[in-house]
Structures are given as structure tokens and as C-alpha cells.
Amino acid sequence: AKDAGGGVYAAYHPNMHDALMQRLSLADDLRLALERDELVLHYQPTVDLSDNTIVGFEALVRWNHPTRGLVPPLEFIGVAESTGLIVPLGRWVLAEACHQAVAWGRPLKMAVNVSVRQFEAGDLAATVAEVLTETGMPADQLCLEMTESVLLTDTDENLARIVSLKALGVMLAMDDFGTGYSSLAYLRRFPMDVLKIDRSFVDRLGSGDAEDETLVHTIVRLGQRFGMRTVAEGIENASQVAILREMSCDHGQGYFLSRPVPAAEAGRLLETGLPT
Numbered sequence: 001a002k003d004a005g006g007g008v009y010a011a012y013h014p015n016m017h018d019a020l021m022q023r024l025s026l027a028d029d030l031r032l033a034l035e036r037d038e039l040v041l042h043y044q045p046t047v048d049l050s051d052n053t054i055v056g057f058e059a060l061v062r063w064n065h066p067t068r069g070l071v072p073p074l075e076f077i078g079v080a081e082s083t084g085l086i087v088p089l090g091r092w093v094l095a096e097a098c099h100q101a102v103a104w105g106r107p108l109k110m111a112v113n114v115s116v117r118q119f120e121a122g123d124l125a126a127t128v129a130e131v132l133t134e135t136g137m138p139a140d141q142l143c144l145e146m147t148e149s150v151l152l153t154d155t156d157e158n159l160a161r162i163v164s165l166k167a168l169g170v171m172l173a174m175d176d177f178g179t180g181y182s183s184l185a186y187l188r189r190f191p192m193d194v195l196k197i198d199r200s201f202v203d204r205l206g207s208g209d210a211e212d213e214t215l216v217h218t219i220v221r222l223g224q225r226f227g228m229r230t231v232a233e234g235i236e237n238a239s240q241v242a243i244l245r246e247m248s249c250d251h252g253q254g255y256f257l258s259r260p261v262p263a264a265e266a267g268r269l270l271e272t273g274l275p276t
């Protein structure tokens with residue numbers, strides 16, 4: 001049997017019923033959370049590695065749960081996907097992130113994560129168009145991040161969806177690059193603007209292993225050759241910054257540069273710049 005939320009169990013287990021009930025109640029809670037405005041976005045700066053300036057943010061959703069506190073996305077995005085709630089949730093995230101970007105009143109790139117379900121259910125391009133109009137967000141300042149799983153079902157239909165998103169003038173990023181099965185083929189097939197190098201590769205930089213460095217360097221070159229902006233995620237120390245800068249990787253994100261922070265703090269970082 002397969003659990004639609006992504007977890008897989010092989011056989012019946014006495015706890016299966018409990019687990020199912022938990023998922024159902026989580027789904028109910030999440031539905032209410034959307035109505036009650038309990039979701040919040042945190043913003044992680046994207047930094048130009050050549051001069052350490054903030055060029056934009058990635059919006060990351062959290063659930064400000066009345067009793068459990070701030071719940072991370074990995075604990076509820078799966079349920080949102082399997083119940084279809086990801087569609088209204090995703091729309092809320094898009095609108096909130098664009099609204100915030102416009103409120104900051106300066107040009108910056110706002111990156112928003114889009115999940116497969118959101119991409120395949122309904123008309124994402126129409127939703128994005130609506131949100132751009134509603135918020136006054138310039139299309140070229142919005143970047144939609146998709147993992148390979150979005151592109152995995154390599155159908156003409158999905159290509160058409162990508163093309164209609166591109167036609168709006170928004171940017172598209174391939175998230176977690178290198179972790180999937182056939183990333184290379186997708187580079188040719190889909191007109192993506194940004195390549196985000198997965199944290200698992202960046203993690204290994206700075207350990208002195210030449211092969212790890214070669215791997216990241218090759219990914220950066222690959223992105224460049226395809227005319228894509230390269231962004232390294234999960235930068236946790238200064239030596240990784242130095243190595244990536246040396247490789248001419250364009251942008252970086254990671255705890256070393258800044259953790260994801262609430263909107264007010266992100267606004268302050270925009271004013272002051274990152275501490276050096």
C-alpha cells in the first residue's frame with residue numbers, strides 16, 4: 001500500500017489507523033489554518049557572491065500553530081499536496097510574497113516554491129497572472145522554483161505549462177539541481193532561467209576534497225553554458241563562499257549568509273545590508 005502523502009508503508013501495521021487519523025486531523029487543522037491566517041512566510045536572503053549585497057529573497061512558509069508553535073514546511077506540505085490544499089495554500093504564498101516584495105518598494109527578486117501538485121492541478125499561469133495584477137508585482141521580479149519532480153512527467157502538457165508561465169515574463173528556477181534522475185535532459189528541454197545547486201553538493205565544499213570541488217565547479221559551468229543564473233544553496237561557512245565566488249557562481253543562500261527571517265527583519269536587512 002502506498003500513502004499518498006509520500007511516505008510508504010509495506011504492510012498493515014497496528015499504528016496504521018492512528019497514522020491515518022493523524023493525517024486526517026492534520027489536514028483539517030491545515031484547512032482551518034489557512035482560513036484563520038495562521039500561515040506566515042519567512043524570507044531567506046539571496047546574496048550576490050561578488051559583493052555580498054542582497055539581491056532578493058526566497059519565501060519559505062511556516063505554520064504558526066496555536067499550540068505547537070512554528071511548524072516547519074516539511075511537516076505539512078506533504079499533507080497539503082495529498083489533500084489538494086496545496087492549491088489554495090500555494091496561491092496564498094504567492095500573493096503574500098508578491099505583496100511583501102512590492103511593499104519593500106525596491107527592485108528585488110522574490111523566489112517562491114511551487115510543488116508538483118500546484119503545477120499540475122488547475123491553471124498555475126492564470127493564478128500567477130492574477131496575483132501579479134492584484135499585487136502590482138513586476139513579473140520579472142518573481143521567480144518560481146520547481147524541483148525536477150515537476151518536470152519528471154515530461155509530457156507536452158507540462159512543457160506547455162512551462163511555456164505559458166514563461167510568457168508571463170516570470171523567471172523559472174530549477175531547485176535542488178543534481179538530486180534527481182535526469183536533470184541534464186531537462187536543461188535542454190525546459191527554458192529555465194536559474195539553476196539552484198542543491199545543498200548536498202555545497203555541503204561538501206571546503207573539506208579539501210578536490211573531486212567534490214570539481215563536481216560543483218562543473219555544475220556551475222553547466223549552468224553558465226546554458227545561460228542560466230547559478231545559485232548555491234545551503235552555504236554554511238566562509239570557505240564555501242570563497243570557493244563559490246572563485247568559481248563565479250552568481251548567487252548564494254545559506255545560514256552563513258542569513259537564516260530565513262520574518263518579514264520585518266528581512267526589511268531591516270534590506271536597509272542595513274548583511275553584517276560583514
Ligand code: C2E
Pocket residue numbers: 044059060061072073074077090093113114115145175176233234235236253254255256260
Ligand atoms: P527548499 O526549497 O530547498 O528550501 C531550502 C530549505 O533549506 C529551507 O528549509 C531553508 O530554511 C533551508 N536552508 C537554507 N539555508 C540552509 C543552510 O545553510 N543549511 C541548512 N541545513 N538548511 C538551510 P525550510 O524552510 O524548512 O523548507 C523546506 C522545504 O519545504 C523547501 O526546500 C521547499 O521544498 C518546501 N517549502 C517551503 N516553503 C514552501 C512553499 O511555500 N511552497 C511549497 N510548495 N514548498 C515549500
Ligand code: CA
Pocket residue numbers: 058113145175
Ligand atoms: Ca527552493
Ligand code: CA
Pocket residue numbers: 175176196198233
Ligand atoms: Ca532547494
Ligand code: CA
Pocket residue numbers: 176
Ligand atoms: Ca530541498
